[in-house]
Amino acid sequence: MPELPEVETIKRDLEKKILGKKIIAIEADKPKVIKEPSLDKFRKGLVGKRPKEVIRKAKVLIIKFEDNKFLVIHLRISGWLQYGKKEDKARVLFKLSDGKYLNYMDQRLLGELRLRSDYKDLKFIQRLGPEPFELSLKEFKDIIRTKKTKIKPLLMDQAVISGIGNIYAQESLFESKILPTRQSLSLKDREISLLYKNIRGVLNKAIQNRGSSVDTYRDIDGRTGGMEEKLRVYGRQNEPCFKCRRSIKKINLGGRGTCFCPSCQH
DNA sequence: AATGGGACCTGCGCGC
DNA sequence: TGCGCGCAGGTCCCAT
Numbered sequence: 391m392p393e394l395p396e397v398e399t400i401k402r403d404l405e406k407k408i409l410g411k412k413i414i415a416i417e418a419d420k421p422k423v424i425k426e427p428s429l430d431k432f433r434k435g436l437v438g439k440r441p442k443e444v445i446r447k448a449k450v451l452i453i454k455f456e457d458n459k460f461l462v463i464h465l466r467i468s469g470w471l472q473y474g475k476k477e478d479k480a481r482v483l484f485k486l487s488d489g490k491y492l493n494y495m496d497q498r499l500l501g502e503l504r505l506r507s508d509y510k511d512l513k514f515i516q517r518l519g520p521e522p523f524e525l526s527l528k529e530f531k532d533i534i535r536t537k538k539t540k541i542k543p544l545l546m547d548q549a550v551i552s553g554i555g556n557i558y559a560q561e562s563l564f565e566s567k568i569l570p571t572r573q574s575l576s577l578k579d580r581e582i583s584l585l586y587k588n589i590r591g592v593l594n595k596a597i598q599n600r601g602s603s604v605d606t607y608r609d610i611d612g613r614t615g616g617m618e619e620k621l622r623v624y625g626r627q628n629e630p631c632f633k634c635r636r637s638i639k640k641i642n643l644g645g646r647g648t649c650f651c652p653s654c655q656h
Numbered sequence: 657a658a659t660g661g662g663a664c665c666t667g668c669g670c671g672c
Numbered sequence: 673t674g675c676g677c678g679c680a681g682g683t684c685c686c687a688t
Binding site for chain 3: 392393396449464465466467468498500501514546548555556557558601602603604605606607624646647
């Protein structure tokens with residue numbers, strides 16, 4: 391899915407555009423993405439209600455309504471939200487009191503929508519580890535030294551650290567000159583410190599640039615991000631490294647494509 | 657506990 | 673042009 395920076399961008403835009411606007415009607419072209427409750431109850435629970443708060447927890451987007459119910463949206467890989475006119479490709483469509491629409495877009499239909507009286511009791515929320523911004527350097531070091539696994543899959547393990555996905559794990563490791571295949575236990579103290587700094591730096595830069603649109607992700611106006619042009623290693627296999635000009639390589643790690651510079655990263 | 661594979665889905669680019 | 677394959681920002685579940 392969109393990673394932490396993309397979801398944060400959506401959250402901030404939604405706060406500006408939909409708070410206080412009543413839901414007038416809901417159409418579901420693909421009701422399967424609504425995981426709970428039934429479509430009928432989902433519709434009855436939301437029509438007539440106004441969103442009063444938008445929350446982001448790692449990569450999960452949560453909209454709180456005036457009756458204190460929560461619409462929990464997990465965008466997974468290809469989910470995004472478009473505010474404005476009605477979209478033909480919307481999987482679920484929320485008609486709003488200002489005459490506009492909030493379209494739930496999701497090419498691959500892997501995303502999930504839930505209407506619940508709480509979100510904190512959801513299993514996948516409870517299992518989330520701290521976000522990078524919630525961690526002190528010391529806590530980060532302790533985490534890195536706890537697990538016996540390769541550093542890249544570790545960074546992407548949401549139960550350990552939440553919010554980092556496949557793009558920003560690669561970017562953070564490239565900036566830190568650390569090979570994605572390194573055992574986390576082998577990282578030197580200064581490498582962990584550098585990684586800590588670079589994870590925050592990469593995520594902050596991505597937020598400032600409104601996220602990466604390398605594929606289906608768009609902001610709520612349907613516009614691309616801006617970070618995709620500033621990515622330094624993701625998707626650059628066979629292209630020259632920005633630092634040393636040698637060829638970027640791509641391998642498979644834990645089932646995910648992983649780009650790195652064999653010359654700069656150790 | 658760590659790791660690998662498959663599942664969930666659609667759609668794109670590529671080679672033949 | 674058509675077809676099969678691999679691959680895609682995520683995560684869960686199972687087997688080893």
